[in-house]
Amino acid sequence: MTPECNNDCPICLNKTTRTRNDETNRRLSVNKIRQLIDEASDIGMVGVYWTGGEPLMEYKNLLHLSEYSSKKGLLPTVITNGGLIGAYGNYKKQNQMLLNKAGLFDLDTSQIVKSLKDSGIIRVYFSIDSSHTTLESVYSDVYNVVPTEAVSRAIIAFLDEGYGKKHNLDAIGHQLRVTATSSGLLTKPTNKIVEDVMRKVGLKLKEELSVNASIYKNEKGQVFLRRLNVASLGDAENFDDNILENKKGEKLFDIQCPHFIPREKAYDDGKHHGDLFIDYDGIVYTCGNHAYPVGDVYEESLVSIIDGINNPSNDGNFSLTRNVYHSLLVLSRHTGIKNIAIGEALRMIYSENPELVHNIQTQCGACSSLGHRKDLQQAFLKAFDKHYT
Structure with missing residues (x-):
């Protein structure tokens, strides 16, 4: 507000x-x-x-x-x-x-x-x-x-x-x-x-x-x-570092995030749902931590933004992040992954290029970096396509 x-x-x-x-x-x-x-x-x-x-x-x-x-x-x-x-x-x-x-x-x-x-x-x-x-x-x-x-x-x-x-x-x-x-x-x-x-x-x-x-x-x-x-x-x-949560390296792989859990007792009878956070400048994120910028309410409707997450393309300012978030949602449906989708994504990036994960720390900080850093995003999507096509 x-x-x-x-x-x-x-x-x-x-x-x-x-x-x-x-x-x-x-x-x-x-x-x-x-x-x-x-x-x-x-x-x-x-x-x-x-x-x-x-x-x-x-x-x-x-x-x-x-x-x-x-x-x-x-x-x-x-x-x-x-x-x-x-x-x-x-x-x-x-x-x-x-x-x-x-x-x-x-x-x-x-x-x-x-x-x-x-x-x-x-x-x-x-x-x-x-x-x-x-x-x-x-x-x-x-x-x-x-x-x-x-x-x-x-x-x-x-x-x-x-x-x-x-x-x-x-x-x-x-x-x-x-x-x-x-x-x-x-x-x-x-x-x-x-x-x-x-x-x-x-x-x-x-x-x-x-x-x-x-x-x-x-x-x-x-x-x-x-x-x-x-x-x-x-x-x-x-x-x-002694004030932050301070997870680093392979410790990032066990990160849990409830945003990726399909809630069986939710109001929509079990369909996955999550929050959209709209900042006062109109940018839309899929998390209140500003982790994944996915749209702008001055340029698109909420329906269009959600459709862009569900059916991501390679065009537009938010295309890369939409692809990343869509892949994380798909990953969360995989048996045994669910709420550790973020940790699994970072593990996959680490297997491709350990150096990219080396300087990331803290639970939400790690999640935010995946939503904003193009090198991490591209590495994740490459690994995702390789492992889960």
Whole structure:
């Protein structure tokens, strides 16, 4: 929705830190977004994610577009750092200019949450971790740049509005989620931040689903926690190796990516489906990490872009990436591969030319390199044709 944000996070995949906010002159207008909602509705998509920047910076447009998408059958999700929703006290004073610009300063947390619910928003992702830095720091007894008090107030308000449930559509799942991105030196402070938020909300660990996924619960409902690793993208490219996830060489071959798993219990009765991420400059990616650029909404419709993935050609700006992504989808159907399609692709490249894989590191960084580097793309397609014709 916007490149503007109340945070300045070095790990932001969406290139929205303060130093980069003016990189593009092209911004998706409300009318363009409505058009995209119409197209998505026509082809049977199930929902829409609002991201940014911080979507609450566009509060009034967020309400309008959420209501519009709901009427079109696309269930809306908002991805937020929570600071503007739960702002109060010193944090609210220090961010008064931003809150006024967003139209939020005169509203309290419960009013904001109720308006979001009334607009049709069905799910909320809170993004909190040790690499988040607020535009104006606020005192916190855990980490002096993360407003855990504000985030906690926001989560409590959503629980009060009944969001602590699991949606009957498997493609939606838990309606309240917390995402914490950290690895290496960032892990310990991130754990403290997450623990502090859960304690202030009054949530206790109910179930550990995996190493990276847990469910927390209180009498009002439950929150799903997902832990992610820091990828070498955005400003994080400048991080030391001891902060990144840091898989290298043959360790890249076991990379797993859920985007390539056909979901048997999904809303479409088992047909493969995935996300399309449309950046504020109109470029379409098949992953929120900007991994695979496959089209431009100013040049093509969503139908045309999807058709270009399903039936890739050798013509156009996005032809090479479309061929790569199509081949990865085909690869994911192969017995025994499925969600390790990315790792298998890198293994195949390594068998052709080990040097190409030598300087790649981290899980999402490796995936992104396959979506952007022509030498890797061409090597993968050559190996794919050789092994899987």
